[in-house]
Amino acid sequence: MxxxxxxxxxxxxxxxxxxxxxxxxxxxxxxxxxxxxxxxxxxxxxxxxxxxxxxxxxxxxxxxxxxxxxxxxxxxxxxxxxxxxxxxxxxxxxxxxxxxxxxxxxxxxxxxxxxxxxxxxxxxxxxxxxxxAGERAGNALAEIGHKDFKRRTRLYREDGGWRVDGTKYYCTGAIYAHWIPTLVSVEEDGASRTQIVFIPRTAPGVSIIDDWDGFGQRVTGSGTVRFDTVSVEPEWIVPFQSSFERPTTIGPVAQIIHAAIDLGIGEGAYRDMLAFVRERARPWIDAKVETAREDPLTLSEIGKVRVRLRAADALLRKAGERVDAAMANPTEETVAAASIAVAEAKILATKAGLLAANKLFELSGTSATMAEDNYDRHWRNVRTHTLHDPVRWKYQAVGQYHLNGRHPPRHGAI
Missing domain, CATH: 1.10.540.10 (Acyl-CoA dehydrogenase/oxidase, N-terminal domain)
Incomplete structure (x- = not known):
């Protein structure tokens, strides 16, 4: 090919x-x-x-x-x-x-x-x-080229109808989508507000550029979406900003999925590591054992990876319970608790995923780096995906919550 x-x-x-x-x-x-x-x-x-x-x-x-x-x-x-x-x-x-x-x-x-x-x-x-019925939604949320987080993609009225103009980046799933939920800025009563518009992929004026060239998550299709005076129906416009002016679970739901991706990639790397050590790796000469699976230091490190992955999984399950509780009863307290639980899970999923991807090579040896196996995809994927939002900010959110009782901000990155 x-x-x-x-x-x-x-x-x-x-x-x-x-x-x-x-x-x-x-x-x-x-x-x-x-x-x-x-x-x-x-x-x-x-x-x-x-x-x-x-x-x-x-x-x-x-x-x-x-x-x-x-x-x-x-x-x-x-x-x-x-x-x-x-x-x-x-x-x-x-x-x-x-x-x-x-x-x-x-x-x-x-x-x-x-x-x-x-x-x-x-x-x-x-x-x-x-x-x-089988239709897929993608996204056109992020914009680049500016130091602030203002949305330059506009929703506005023209000739009696609604139009969208703008350019979005990192649009994972948009290439494969039938609908593209798009974050837009609209002027309402003299103030700018953000909304989500579900735009049909086939609407005139929509173009998607397959230009994602990150070294990981290569086939997510996270390219560029452009909207050139795209006509949209009012029925496709869904309130967004107002959903963050009250306690809702939009942010925790978004983030728990990201944490699950990191954990899953780590589990995939761990699975390949076990198979390689069992079947192909050699023990270090000083171990004085016949097979790598008997090497005591290898066993110790595999145990560490296993425990870290299981701990991340346990936090993810606990976070799921908190999110479900917040969905059933969305209050300031329940949503904050859900956000913090998800942040804790995301921190450990990030660490566990990266650890598993690194240890795959450390414990398997040089022969695990061959292009034919392509084991580096695990590290490339988890390293790329864990950059979505910095865990260093999640640590401080967790600390603020537990020490000072301060609730985290309500947005999609917590």
């Missing part, structure tokens, strides 16, 4: 309509079982997709067909309405098989939470139905 280097960006083609109605998952237990089965089908091709930067169109169609992209749709609207902990566990299971594939639906789930919190009844019914 010819490798297309990211230095040669191209206009991305729109996603094809869903080929079939996805399976309708009915419970948390079924969601986890389906994820485990599907992960096995992903694992074999993950290295090749990464090495060749082969965008996983077929794999995504299969992913959607499992029904996993609809599990966070509330039961009242036909979905499984799984817990936040289950959503995180499903994400980690997929990430252990393919880190990139697990990140692609992150903003899909995020947008469904934005919809649950701030959308009208009509908007919920429409977009949840589209998701259960």
């Amino acid at each position: 010819t490798i297309r280097h990211p230095a040669q960006p191209v206009l991305a083609r729109p996603a094809a309509p869903p080929k079939a109605i996805p399976h309708r998952i009915a419970s948390d237990a079924e969601a986890i079982a389906v994820a485990q089965d599907f992960a096995e089908t992903l694992r074999a091709g993950a290295s090749k997709r990464d090495a060749e930067r082969h965008l996983p169109w077929d794999e995504l169609d299969a992913f959607v067909a499992t029904g996993l992209w609809g599990i966070s749709v509330p039961r009242a609207y036909g979905g499984a309405g799984v817990s936040a902990g289950t959503l995180a566990r499903v994400t980690a299971i997929i990430a252990a098989a393919d880190g990139s594939l697990s990140q692609i639906p992150q903003n899909h789930y995020y947008s469904l939470e934005v919809l649950r919190v701030g959308g009208s009844e009509a908007q919920k019914r429409f977009f949840y139905d589209r998701v259960l």
